[in-house]
Amino acid sequence: MLHSSSSRRLVLRSVAAAVALAGFGSAVFAQEVVKIGYSGPLSGGAALYGKNVLTGMEMAVAEINADGLEVGGKKVRLEIVALDDKYNPSESAINTQRLVQEHKAPVVLIPHSGGSFAVQTTNERLGVLLLSYTSVPTITARGNKLTIRIPPEFTGYVEPFTRYAMGKFGKNLAIANADHDYAKAWTAAFKPAWEAAGGKVVAENPMSYNRSTDFYSGVSRVLAAKPDVMFIGGASEPTGLVVKQARELGFKGGFVIIDQAKMDEIAKVTGGYGPLEGSIGVLPLVDDSRPHAKSFVERFRKANPGRDPSSEVSLNYIAVHATAQAMRLAGTTTDANAIRAKMNEAYRSLPAKYNVHDIEGIDEKGGTIANTYVATVEGGKVKQVTLRELTSK
DSSP states (O other), X not given: OOOXXXXXHHHHHHHHHHHHHHHHHHHHHTSEEEEEEEEEOOSSTTHHHHHHHHHHHHHHHHHXXXXXXXXXXXXXXXXXXXXXXXXXHHHXXXXXXXXXXXXXXXXXXXXXXXXXXXXXXXXHHHTOEEEEOXXXXXXXXXXXXXXXXXXXXXXXXHHHHHHHHHHHHOSEEXXXXXXXXXXXXXXXXXXXXXXXXTOEEEEEOOBOTTTOXXXXXXXXXXXXXXXXXXXXXXXXXXXXXXXXXXXXXXXOSEEEEOTTSBHHHHHHHHTSSGGGTTOEEEOOGGGOOSHHHHHXXXXXXXXXXXXXXXHHHHHHHHHHHHHHHHHHHHTOSSOHHHHHHTHHHHHHHSOTTTOTTOOOEEOTTSBEEOOOEEEEEETTEEEEEEHHHHHHO
16 A cells, blocks of 8 residues: 555656656647648559559658658648549549548649649639649640649650651651540640641541550551551550550551650560660650669669659659648648749759759749650660750751
8 A cells, every 4th residue: 555645746747747648649749731632543544654643742752751841830741642533534623622622632633634624623713733744735824823734845845756757767647646635635736747847647546545455456547558657655555555566567667655655664565675666755764864863763663662663753753842842932731822832943942852854943834844855766775865955956
């Protein structure tokens, strides 16, 4: 049996411990949790594409949380809330509504133009910043005040891609790319540019890359017109099948590949870069010689054994880092307009470690600016070159 004074001391120690524990608990719970929304294809033909985007976002969030994020004097922890929209624009709009209403997300990333256009009808009213992973110029040209276009606009590819492919193979072009909104936008820009350069479109047969795994009939149709160059692209895996089947059907010319499709992922389907001989497209990140790009690839491989990152991973990784930086600079995690106002400064002030593609900032409409590196395949090997270098030749 304890003496009364001993009992009092024990009670006092217990109370002190409880108070200290309560204080510790309040410090833990003082950390603000901020949700970054994602709506993209996580099932169907474009699932790999959507998962690559999400992987880049998650890698950035892991680094930001490990480094420690402080906004307006408060410690902040970021979390990704990811919803599958199956590449369906109406689902993107519904998901965004959910992400804002249920998760209070101040920022939502959409990795396709159709979904981005759908979200733009409501995002200003909802007060949510749209990070749009599409290089369609109209995404930012429409004047939506809460939109950031993550990649530089694709129109920068059109002239140098045309010059390279026509100069190397000839003037007859077959259009055999995907039939979704983004691919249609590419066709609308590329076809007149090819013709203006003195070329001829001898066949036009867009295909449903997201719903098919057999492109023999569609490819046969365009090859009957004897093209020198095939204009192709959509999600990487089906694009690889189009290349593979075109070569199996005897096509000897070059490929102009829209920037959604990634050569390194196409090569996994085609069995190497040999079938891509004479192609021009986006530079595989694993072949990028810049030191910070090499460092990023190493960090990604360490976190994802057996996998290589694509630019879908890295560009969206940069966008999330820039968003966190913009929150720091704006002093808010909730005011989408204030965060948007700091995005140019955020990109420009990102350490090179996180700015894998040397993004130079954003223009007044919200589109990123960079001297983009692309790739040609010559002698079965990837050759690195910038768009500015191709244009100056």
